[in-house]
Amino acid sequence: MANWLQFYQHIPEKINPEIMHFGFFSVGWYAVMYLVAFFVVWQLLKKRLQRGEDKNIFQKIDEEKNRNAKDKLRKKQETVFDFLLVCFLGAVIGGRLGYVLFYNLPFYLAHPLAIVSPLDPETGAFVGIYGMSYHGGLIGVFLAALFFAKRHGINFQTLSDFVVPAIPAGYFFGRVGNFLNGELYGRATDMPWGMYFSDDFVPILRHPSQLYEALLEGLLLFIFFWFWRNEKKFQGKFLAFYFIGYAGARFSGEFFREPDAQIGVLFDSVTLGQLFSIMMFLCGLTLLCRVWLSHFRSTGSHSE
Secondary structure, eight states, X not given: OHHHHHHHHTHHHHOOSEEEEETTEEEEHHHHHHHHHHHHHHHHHHHHHHTTOOTTTSHHHHTOTTSOHHHHHHHXXXXXXXXXXXXXXXXXXXXXXXXXXXXXXXXXXXXGGGGTXXXXXXXXXXXXXXXXXXXXXXXXXXXXXXXHHHHTTOOHHHHHHHHGGGHHHHHHHHHHHHHXXXXXXXXXXXXXXXXXXXXXXXXXXXXXXXXXXXXXXIIIHHHHHHHTTTOOSSTTHHHHHHHHHHHHHHHHHTTTBOOOTTTOOBTTTBOHHHHHHHHHHHHHHHHHHHHHHHHHXXXXXXXX
């Protein structure tokens, strides 16, 4: 039992974040898990399209008389794939700018090229581009989705109801990528399920908070949304509940996650991630109230 526990606790130290390396170019688990997340979300949405779970979303395609059912399905799949690519780009740009603005602005003001350069600004060594903010990425995805929906004449609320149930599945793999990359580990613990992480300055048992968040923000939310995905009442509710659900999961997970060294704990009680989660929760409640009011107004007008 002791040997098994020792093996388990040292698992992160045995994982090489790099899968392969060619000169300056390397392929890491983190990037691969991002691609896996994209592929999984894409496959889940394809399945929804194949099952006909996209009513009243792609009306322009449905109304095209020169296409048969197979061609319409293919066109919808292409549209959804393009949508995911635009959102992925929004997530990368928003996540990077969010990290720069929210988590380490003084450093990047002093070294602006470090925002996009993979070279260390002081030594010139290749270190790669690191540092992404989930909440910055969320803003980027939100703006990208709004732009795409408007450009293609798609109702944003119905599109979000279609896409959101699949999103947490992708986020599960993103957090697993954090774990494989040995980053964003948890606070010190004396619990036996704690782990040692190789880039920790003083190796001590820490919560594998990346895995906690993978379960809370990824798997748990996915199960909830996926089994509820065909509920049609209250158009636009899925985005509101995603904001609320993710905020609650992230707020809870932050109690186990090691705060960013350059920021620490704010007001002696909360982390920056928890503050953003509170704002996200309030946005979700506001959006949910708007969804409910819109529904009751529309049903009231129909009854008249």
